[in-house]
Amino acid sequence: MTSHLKKVELHCHLEGAAHPALTEAQARKYNTDISAYLRDGAYVWHDFASFLECYDNISKVYRTDEDYALLTETYLQELAEIGTVYSELTVSPDHGGRIGLGADAYIAGICEGIRQAKAKSGIEARLIVTGERHFGPESVIAAAEYAAKANNPLITGFNLAGEERMGRVADYAHAFDIARDAGLGLTIHAGEVCGAFSVSDALDVVRPSRIGHGVRAIEDAELVRRLADLGTVLEVCPGSNIALNVFPDFASHPLRTLKEAGVRVTISSDDPPFFHTSLKREYELAANAFGFSDSEINELTRTGIEAAFVDEASRLALLARL
Numbered sequence: 001m002t003s004h005l006k007k008v009e010l011h012c013h014l015e016g017a018a019h020p021a022l023t024e025a026q027a028r029k030y031n032t033d034i035s036a037y038l039r040d041g042a043y044v045w046h047d048f049a050s051f052l053e054c055y056d057n058i059s060k061v062y063r064t065d066e067d068y069a070l071l072t073e074t075y076l077q078e079l080a081e082i083g084t085v086y087s088e089l090t091v092s093p094d095h096g097g098r099i100g101l102g103a104d105a106y107i108a109g110i111c112e113g114i115r116q117a118k119a120k121s122g123i124e125a126r127l128i129v130t131g132e133r134h135f136g137p138e139s140v141i142a143a144a145e146y147a148a149k150a151n152n153p154l155i156t157g158f159n160l161a162g163e164e165r166m167g168r169v170a171d172y173a174h175a176f177d178i179a180r181d182a183g184l185g186l187t188i189h190a191g192e193v194c195g196a197f198s199v200s201d202a203l204d205v206v207r208p209s210r211i212g213h214g215v216r217a218i219e220d221a222e223l224v225r226r227l228a229d230l231g232t233v234l235e236v237c238p239g240s241n242i243a244l245n246v247f248p249d250f251a252s253h254p255l256r257t258l259k260e261a262g263v264r265v266t267i268s269s270d271d272p273p274f275f276h277t278s279l280k281r282e283y284e285l286a287a288n289a290f291g292f293s294d295s296e297i298n299e300l301t302r303t304g305i306e307a308a309f310v311d312e313a314s315r316l317a318l319l320a321r322l
């Protein structure tokens, strides 16, 4: 049982948190056929590429700032109900551009959802703007420029998600330079679909304080030592990794081995309904599949706050809530 524990989530894609019932309601609202991607109350995909395709297509039924406020508030309230004090949501302003809403209205809707959830439950949230590799380096640079210029106190980080097998990290270095110069926290998806080289590339090129997933670093003992020495925090999403077959089962998942090697780790849900998971389940897995004690789970949560992309006053306030 982990219901009594406070929780933190650093790695969740906003559209990836959309409950199928909400997406179905949105599809009805816009009279859109999404049956290729959502059937019998579940998202339809069979591998990483088709997951990304499904994700991009169901996102298209979230079209207005009100839609985004509703999606954001709904997810944050779900988190608050299980004792979550802090959430970082990964968001794609260029998606706002692609659907004709515009990046500003997209972000404004999300910020309204954050305000409403905070007013109701006290949950604190920040936004990580992400570029998507499969839309190419130019779109990732545009996302970084947007984040850098947004001057929005809720946008505190920059990420690179999408098809990890597309290009090398160096192709996206300029985008990270823009985000770093703007003072944004840096994280990058690496070592999820690709192997240890992808994590090494990320450390060499981006020098991020956190890595999304990073779990395939386990394939290289020297790299594991490097992560431990640098204090790089891994945003580990075990349910996602098993659903995407990164590892065959929880017994072979390296979360505990990484922690015992001194790597700083946290747990998150990534795209919860796509992977038949939730932050609640990830915490339960930490206890039941990985055998972590309450105090070990609290360490994961504390690491999440220590690595959060927030100002120091907010960090202290969050630590006091544990």
Ligand SMILES: Nc1ncnc2[nH]cnc12
Binding pocket: 013, 016, 055, 161, 162, 163, 189, 192, 240, 270, 271
């Ligand atoms: N798990 C994941 N990996 C890469 N890109 C993503 N976008 C949404 N979820 C993702």
Ligand SMILES: [Zn+2]
Binding pocket: 011, 013, 161, 189, 212, 270
């Ligand atoms: Zn992710």
